[in-house]
Amino acid sequence: MTVQQTSTPEPQVQLRRAFATFPTGVVAVCAxxxxxxxxxxxNSFTSISLDPPLAAISVARTSTTWPALSTRARLGLSILSSAHGAxxxxxxxxxxxxxxxxxxxADQQRAVYVRDSALWLQCSxxxxxxxxxxxxxxLEIHDVTTFPDVAPLVFHESRFRDLVDG
Structure with missing residues (x-):
């Protein structure tokens, strides 16, 4: 096995580049x-459990939005579609x-969703x-709305990419 090393002055920059090799979806978290x-x-979203229904996100401690969002009773998570780059x-x-x-x-619980997404999850x-x-x-998942014909937005190598059937 060959390991390619890069010479980067800051370990965090090198690690960020390494993590960018893993494609992820992009989730809007809204209320x-x-x-x-x-x-x-x-872009750090993962399913955790089916019973009970749980998912997880990771939020930068420097976020100025998360402190206000985190106090909401319900959050709307939208798995953005391939058309949602902007x-x-x-x-x-x-x-x-x-x-x-x-x-x-917005639903009755004040969770907000982006229309034309691939998936909506109402969470707390x-x-x-x-x-x-x-x-x-x-996050505890309270409601699920799927849109199976919508292709998700994929983030890889710090840019948006399309999925290709193969």
């Missing part, structure tokens, strides 16, 4: 407050209206764990 929708994009960039931005031009829907925070410079958030 409604008194001023309108709020949300952010995360939506992902908006939800990841630090400035401006993140929902400008985003077609969204079940627990939190230390994850170094991130917080690992365990």
């Amino acid at each position: 409604l407050d008194d001023e309108g929708p709020m949300g952010m994009a995360v 939506v992902c960039r908006r939800l990841s931005s630090r400035d401006g209206d993140r929902f400008a031009g985003v077609d969204w829907h 925070v079940a627990d939190r764990f230390d994850g170094g410079d991130h917080e690992i958030v365990l």
Whole structure:
């Protein structure tokens, strides 16, 4: 086995590049407050358990959005579609209206979903764990809406890619 090493001055930069080799989906985590929708994009999402229904996300401790989102009774998670590259960039931005031009829907529990996504999950925070410079958030899933004909957005090597049937 050959291991290719890169000479990077900062171990975090090298590790970020290494992690980028693993393709991920992109999830919008959103809720409604008194001023309108709020949300952010995360690419660290995983299924945890079917019984009880649990998933997890990882959120940077530097996030200014997560503290407000984490207090909501319900969160809407939308697995973004391959057509949502611009939506992902908006939800990841630090400035401006993140929902400008985003077609969204709020349910009765004030969870917000991005329309035309591959999957909607209504969740609540079940627990939190230390994850170094991130917080690992365990989510209880209360409702699932699937859209099986929608291709998901894939993030790989720091850019969006399309899935190809092979």
